[in-house]
Amino acid sequence: MREAGIPARQPLQQVVGEQVEVLGEVLRDEVNLAVWQRRLPPAIGAFAEQFLARGEPLAESRVLELVHSESPVELGDLLQGYGELPGHAAFIADVAWLVSAFACLLDAQRIGLRLRVLDKAMCPRFHVDHVPLRLITSYAGVGSQWLREGVMTRRHLGDPAAEPVDEARIERAAAGHVLLAKGEKWIGNEGGGLIHRSPQLPPGARRLLLTLDWLT
Numbered sequence: 001m002r003e004a005g006i007p008a009r010q011p012l013q014q015v016v017g018e019q020v021e022v023l024g025e026v027l028r029d030e031v032n033l034a035v036w037q038r039r040l041p042p043a044i045g046a047f048a049e050q051f052l053a054r055g056e057p058l059a060e061s062r063v064l065e066l067v068h069s070e071s072p073v074e075l076g077d078l079l080q081g082y083g084e085l086p087g088h089a090a091f092i093a094d095v096a097w098l099v100s101a102f103a104c105l106l107d108a109q110r111i112g113l114r115l116r117v118l119d120k121a122m123c124p125r126f127h128v129d130h131v132p133l134r135l136i137t138s139y140a141g142v143g144s145q146w147l148r149e150g151v152m153t154r155r156h157l158g159d160p161a162a163e164p165v166d167e168a169r170i171e172r173a174a175a176g177h178v179l180l181a182k183g184e185k186w187i188g189n190e191g192g193g194l195i196h197r198s199p200q201l202p203p204g205a206r207r208l209l210l211t212l213d214w215l216t
Contacts, residue, residue: 012149012192014171023105023180026133032182033146033194040139040176044094047087048140048175048208051079051117058117058208063215065110066103073099078115091139095210098178102135102212105180110215118198119206126152126163128193129183133214136179141207143173146181146196157195172199175207 010030015022018037026034040048064073073096082088095115103111116122118141126147136144151169156162164170173179181194201207 014146014148014194020101023101023178026180026182027105029188032149032186032189032192034180035173036178037174038176038178041090041094043087043090045140045176047085047091050085050087051082052140052206052208055206056117058115060113060115062113063110064099064113066099067109072096073103075099098135098137098210099212102180102214106133106214108214108216112213112215114209114211114213116209117206118201118209120201122198122209124198124200125158125160126195126197127157128154128195129181130185130193131183131213132186134181134183135210135212136173136181137177137210138173138175139208139210140175141205141209142199142201143175143177144179144196145173145199146171146179146194152195154191154195 012032013030014033014035015025015031016035016037020036020038022036023034025031060078066073075092075096078092078095079088099111099113102108138144147164147169148171151164152162181196182189182192184190184193186193
């Protein structure tokens with residue numbers, strides 16, 4: 001029973017749109033996911049595909065200190081060994097822009113950046129993240145999967161038998177889409193983290209995944 005004087009939480013929502021402004025919707029209490037369905041500029045998509053075609057591993061992780069929010073984000077050493085590939089500069093500039101936009105939205109001073117090549121589902125079961133807010137985008141390959149509220153009972157997270165089998169009930173992001181997903185550590189969102197998972201990849205397929213975490 002809810003204590004007297006404590007208002008009931010509004011039903012959780014997921015907001016999807018084709019304009020970048022949709023990302024700001026994640027700041028609303030009742031929204032635990034905002035998806036910008038952007039189309040990658042051709043040069044950036046081509047770079048990501050060419051990078052994956054090389055078949056090389058990648059697992060880069062770093063913490064970015066953003067003490068001066070007005071200063072540009074410096075990522076010149078990111079994938080520096082691939083500067084000869086067409087679109088490299090555009091790709092790095094896009095990652096830096098996403099970092100800046102993420103930091104500006106949250107007034108963040110520290111952001112955790114991970115850029116990885118995946119050849120299998122990293123988190124194949126539907127789950128919630130124990131972070132405040134995470135940006136997720138696939139530059140190449142299939143995107144992340146997520147559920148609308150109510151599709152799966154939260155107390156059954158981790159139970160394969162409880163996961164939806166109807167493919168129509170599973171939402172899918174495409175390459176280029178930018179997701180802002182609230183986790184369990186967003187103040188006021190306890191018990192309301194976005195339910196999502198990594199997609200299963202077809203044999204031989206790979207994806208180039210960027211995630212940003214709000215640290216402070």
